[in-house]
Amino acid sequence: MNIGDFGGAGAxxxxxxLLGIAELAIPGVFLVFVAVAAAIVGVALLALPDLPIAAQIGAFAAWSxxxxxxxxxxxxxxxxxxDAARLNDPAARLVGAVVTVERAIEHxxxxxxxxxxxxxxxxxxLAVGTRARVVAVDAGVLVVEPLDE
Known part of the structure; x- marks a missing residue:
């Protein structure tokens, strides 16, 4: 038995x-859903081998x-x-960090x-030397609040 025995379902x-492998190689959490749609059409073709190509493409589009x-x-x-949620947002990874005031925060x-x-x-x-926690990052400026110790 080879892949050709499965006809269009095999394709x-x-x-x-291939879409699943592409999702692993280029993660974006999108191709996996298209891969699922292609798999559904492939399994449907195992049950309905005479399904016309137009219906296959339509089913693929709908399932996608x-x-x-x-x-x-x-x-x-x-x-x-x-951390995974902030992987591509370096500034967001600073939220929660403990910092030390170098120049007093005045006004x-x-x-x-x-x-x-x-x-x-x-x-x-906050006076010089005070420890604080980063609560947000706004245009490169750390927004801090006093550290409750």
Whole structure:
């Protein structure tokens, strides 16, 4: 038995496999849903081998829309938590970091030390040497609040 024995179903299943591999190689959480749609059409062709190509393409398009909508809803209802959610947002990874006030925060602005660098900061009045927590990053300025110790 070889892949040719499966006819058009084999082509759709190979397409699903290639799309799945492409999702792994180029992660974007999109191709996986199209791969599922191709797999559904491939399995449907195993049950209905005489399905015309126009119907196959129509089914693929419809299932692609359905799977993408299901995926969008899933990620809306169950968002990615932790560091993975901030992987491509370096500024967001600073939220929660503990900093030390380098230049007193007066009238809402000052400067803080984070790691081996210094950053402009906004927040309540804080004296030099005070430790604070980053609660947000706004246009390269760290928004801080006093660290409850």
């Amino acid at each position: 759709w299943l190979i397409a699903a496999l 829309v359905v799977t993408v909508l299901i995926g969008r809803r899933w990620y809306r209802d169950y968002p990615v938590e932790g 809402g602005s000052g400067r803080v030390t984070l790691g081996d660098g210094t950053w402009p900061a906004r927040g309540p009045e």
